[in-house]
Amino acid sequence: MDNITVLLVDDEAPFVETMAKRLKKRDLDIIPALSGEAALELLQKHANIEVVILDVKMPGMDGIETLREIKKSYPLAEVIMLTGHATVETGIEGMKLGAFDYLMKPCDTEQLVSKVNQAAVKLRRHQNKILEARIKEITSRRP
Amino acid sequence: MRRNDRSTNPYYRSLIRNMVLIIILVSITPMLLVGGVFLDQFYHSYRNKIYDHLKELTQKHIQNIDGFLQEKLSDLRLMADTNSFDKLSDETFLAEILALLGHEYHAVFTDLGVINAQGRQIAYAGPFKLANVMYSESEWFKKAITSQYFISDVFLGLRGLPHFIIAVRQKWRGDYVILRATVDFAAFNNLVEKLRIGKTGFAFILNKNGELQTKPYFDFVPRKGCYGYFLDFEKKFPGQVQIVERSVETGNHKIYAASFLKNGDWLLVYQQDIDDAFSELNRTKNIAILIMITGSLVIIAVAFISSKKMVQRIEKADKEKELMNQQVIETGKLASIGELAAGIAHEINNPVAIMVEEAGWIRDLLEEEDFKEGENLDEFQRALNQIKTQGIRCKEITHKLLSFARKTDPKVHDVQINDLIEQMVELSAQKAKYSNVVVNTNLKKDLPPIQMPESELQQVFLNLLNNAIDAMEKTGGTIQITSHKENNNVLISVADNGPGIPRANLARIFDPFFSTKPVGKGTGLGLSICYGIIKKMGGSISVKSVIDVGTIFHVRIPIPDGQKRNNEVPPINSGSH
Numbered sequence: 001m002d003n004i005t006v007l008l009v010d011d012e013a014p015f016v017e018t019m020a021k022r023l024k025k026r027d028l029d030i031i032p033a034l035s036g037e038a039a040l041e042l043l044q045k046h047a048n049i050e051v052v053i054l055d056v057k058m059p060g061m062d063g064i065e066t067l068r069e070i071k072k073s074y075p076l077a078e079v080i081m082l083t084g085h086a087t088v089e090t091g092i093e094g095m096k097l098g099a100f101d102y103l104m105k106p107c108d109t110e111q112l113v114s115k116v117n118q119a120a121v122k123l124r125r126h127q128n129k130i131l132e133a134r135i136k137e138i139t140s141r142r143p
Numbered sequence: 144m145r146r147n148d149r150s151t152n153p154y155y156r157s158l159i160r161n162m163v164l165i166i167i168l169v170s171i172t173p174m175l176l177v178g179g180v181f182l183d184q185f186y187h188s189y190r191n192k193i194y195d196h197l198k199e200l201t202q203k204h205i206q207n208i209d210g211f212l213q214e215k216l217s218d219l220r221l222m223a224d225t226n227s228f229d230k231l232s233d234e235t236f237l238a239e240i241l242a243l244l245g246h247e248y249h250a251v252f253t254d255l256g257v258i259n260a261q262g263r264q265i266a267y268a269g270p271f272k273l274a275n276v277m278y279s280e281s282e283w284f285k286k287a288i289t290s291q292y293f294i295s296d297v298f299l300g301l302r303g304l305p306h307f308i309i310a311v312r313q314k315w316r317g318d319y320v321i322l323r324a325t326v327d328f329a330a331f332n333n334l335v336e337k338l339r340i341g342k343t344g345f346a347f348i349l350n351k352n353g354e355l356q357t358k359p360y361f362d363f364v365p366r367k368g369c370y371g372y373f374l375d376f377e378k379k380f381p382g383q384v385q386i387v388e389r390s391v392e393t394g395n396h397k398i399y400a401a402s403f404l405k406n407g408d409w410l411l412v413y414q415q416d417i418d419d420a421f422s423e424l425n426r427t428k429n430i431a432i433l434i435m436i437t438g439s440l441v442i443i444a445v446a447f448i449s450s451k452k453m454v455q456r457i458e459k460a461d462k463e464k465e466l467m468n469q470q471v472i473e474t475g476k477l478a479s480i481g482e483l484a485a486g487i488a489h490e491i492n493n494p495v496a497i498m499v500e501e502a503g504w505i506r507d508l509l510e511e512e513d514f515k516e517g518e519n520l521d522e523f524q525r526a527l528n529q530i531k532t533q534g535i536r537c538k539e540i541t542h543k544l545l546s547f548a549r550k551t552d553p554k555v556h557d558v559q560i561n562d563l564i565e566q567m568v569e570l571s572a573q574k575a576k577y578s579n580v581v582v583n584t585n586l587k588k589d590l591p592p593i594q595m596p597e598s599e600l601q602q603v604f605l606n607l608l609n610n611a612i613d614a615m616e617k618t619g620g621t622i623q624i625t626s627h628k629e630n631n632n633v634l635i636s637v638a639d640n641g642p643g644i645p646r647a648n649l650a651r652i653f654d655p656f657f658s659t660k661p662v663g664k665g666t667g668l669g670l671s672i673c674y675g676i677i678k679k680m681g682g683s684i685s686v687k688s689v690i691d692v693g694t695i696f697h698v699r700i701p702i703p704d705g706q707k708r709n710n711e712v713p714p715i716n717s718g719s720h
Contacts, residue, residue: 012493018500025507106496
């Protein structure tokens with residue numbers, strides 16, 4: 001299995017930096033972004049992004065809004081929300097909007113990695129299904 | 144005792160004082176004014192009445208006495224005119240006349256005498272042996288011989304009894320001759336003595352020298368100074384009655400009415416103690432004063448009582464208001480503290496997350512070969528573990544803070560409160576046993592279910608139980624949990640017999656971060672979270688505590704009405720957690 005490409009979005013640069021290093025060490029390809037807007041741009045640039053780790057609380061475009069945009073333009077991309085809330089509302093709202101899961105900050109790296117993996121598995125399964133469907137469609141095409 | 148203590152507040156004391164003063168001023172002033180004016184008016188009119196009465200009385204008596212004297216004089220003149228002195232100088236005839244006069248006038252005349260110009264009594268009829276007596280040196284004779292008629296002052300004379308003389312002068316045999324009669328003192332005195340009013344009012348007659356002409360009812364010696372005023376007065380207002388009030392040496396005030404008679408020779412003086420003369424006025428005055436004093440006392444008493452009562456009510460209302468204000472402030476404070484806490488928790492979460500990540504990164508790096516041989520590797524590992532542990536602790540605190548501040552929780556269930564309490568008691572049983580604390584429950588059966596998140600209710604009761612056990616950690620004790628239904632609420636109380644909470648702490652007990660436990664043992668959030676949870680449910684939580692007796696927490700949770708409970712589906716039941 002190829003390395004999973006992950007877009008890491010958080011307004012806290014040191015957090016993104018360290019987290020990126022740690023995740024890279026766990027064989028993930030990390031593209032860092034410091035805001036919702038930047039995340040959307042990067043998504044456009046890098047079509048291979050599979051999983052987005054998205055902080056909920058950000059200045060400007062916040063996590064939920066970013067999530068909405070991502071799901072609009074890239075419905076297959078899996079999003080894992082990072083919330084600062086002990087409450088689950090935000091996470092739940094995110095789930096409703098199509099996020100894969102949510103984790104509370106500060107989170108355990110191993111847990112995060114496993115979530116990313118699960119998300120990627122789900123995504124790849126989806127992609128495969130789509131691919132298969134297309135192949136089937138193409139092969140069954142009448143001449 | 145308590146009442147007194149309450150009124151020691153200077154504000155309320157001055158309020159009472161002001162109210163009392165105003166009431167007294169407003170009610171007593173008009174009473175005194177009206178009373179005073181009426182009394183004054185009454186006094187003046189009554190005085191005038193007394194004066195008029197005295198004036199009239201005096202005048203009447205003067206007329207009487209003057210009339211009496213005139214009458215006697217004309218009797219004597221008649222005798223002198225109708226009878227020649229030839230006859231009159233005959234003593235037997237004189238005795239006959241005396242008898243006649245005595246018969247006619249009830250022995251007013253004591254005796255009769257005829258005196259010649261030289262002062263010798265040439266004829267005499269009467270009980271005394273006064274024939275041939277020489278009167279030439281007598282005062283009265285000297286005056287009588289120079290005028291046609293003469294009435295003398297009272298004097299003792301030769302007989303040694305008080306009497307006065309009426310004399311008529313006639314020409315006889317070329318020379319003056321006098322017919323004189325002695326008026327019986329008792330008969331004359333009677334005229335004046337009859338003038339008596341009250342206990343101290345009496346009359347007497349003075350001559351121009353201030354000598355008594357009648358025997359006064361009370362023995363006294365008239366002093367010239369006292370009556371001189373009247374003697375002078377006659378010169379200015381002849382024939383009028385003069386009334387004065389003055390005090391005498393004995394200390395009592397007297398009223399005097401005086402007028403001249405006998406052509407200004409004699410002064411009739413009527414005197415009475417003022418207290419006696421105005422006795423009726425004084426009685427009225429005393430009654431009025433008594434009424435005023437009684438009224439004033441009643442007003443003062445009423446003013447005091449009603450003011451005190453009113454101020455007590457005001458004080459009570461103030462206290463209630465203050466309490467309510469305090470509650471409002473308290474609620475507001477808790478709410479704002481909650482928001483602040485949530486903000487802080489959010490902000491702290493990120494740096495903590497970064498720190499934990501950095502530590503994680505170092506740990507990741509330590510895994511690499513280069514460091515495997517480092518001699519301080521174990522120390523690094525330990526330090527990183529510590530950072531992680533403390534990071535988790537921070538996280539717990541911020542999460543608790545956030546749960547205190549959060550507003551809704553979706554997981555609403557029907558909760559059997561008694562079951563929940565039993566569970567929590569079971570959970571803390573180990574801890575209770577360790578601290579030598581006995582937990583008793585007295586739970587009312589068949590309580591209706593409560594609709595709220597079970598986990599939060601667990602949190603509330605576990606917190607209360609833990610606090611109670613902690614409070615009695617050293618001493619041991621008993622915790623009593625009761626539950627019952629009241630109106631539309633379930634009431635649960637958690638009571639311990641521990642050391643109690645000091646009054647100063649009691650007010651802050653629900654404040655976040657307020658803790659009396661040692662640092663690191665309590666976050667000070669337990670009770671404020673409980674408070675937040677119960678408030679959110681529309682219930683209430685309160686505490687009462689007495690030092691060395693114990694503490695009791697009351698929790699009130701509203702029972703949802705049946706329909707709502709049946710129809711409502713728990714909004715979100717997420718399984719993602």
